[in-house]
Each structure stands twice: as C-alpha cells, then as structure tokens.
Amino acid sequence: MGTTPEKPPTKDLAAIAARGLSHPASLTHEEIKELCGRVLSEERRRAKAG
Secondary structure (H helix, E strand, O other): OOOOOOOOOOOHHHHHHHHHHHHHOOOOOOHHHHHHHHHHHHHHHHHHOO
C-alpha cells in the first residue's frame, strides 16, 4: 500500500527557507504558511511511521 503523495510545492521551498534564515522579515505571510504546513506535514508522517 502506498501513501498519497502531497501536492508539489508551488515555489522552491528551499530557496524560501534560506531567504527566511537570512532575512526573516522578507518572507510573506503565504510563504510562512507554506513552510509551516510542509514542516507539520512531515512531522505527522514521521510520527505515523515511527
């Protein structure tokens, strides 16, 4: 049984995260929400697997 893949990110999340580390104030509210959503999703996936 496979898992349902998540939708691909709309932007390059690594680039957004890197910019956020160096210039946190430059992130938009939508970028912050997208990053947080991906982190929470990954945490839930790991919790189910472990």
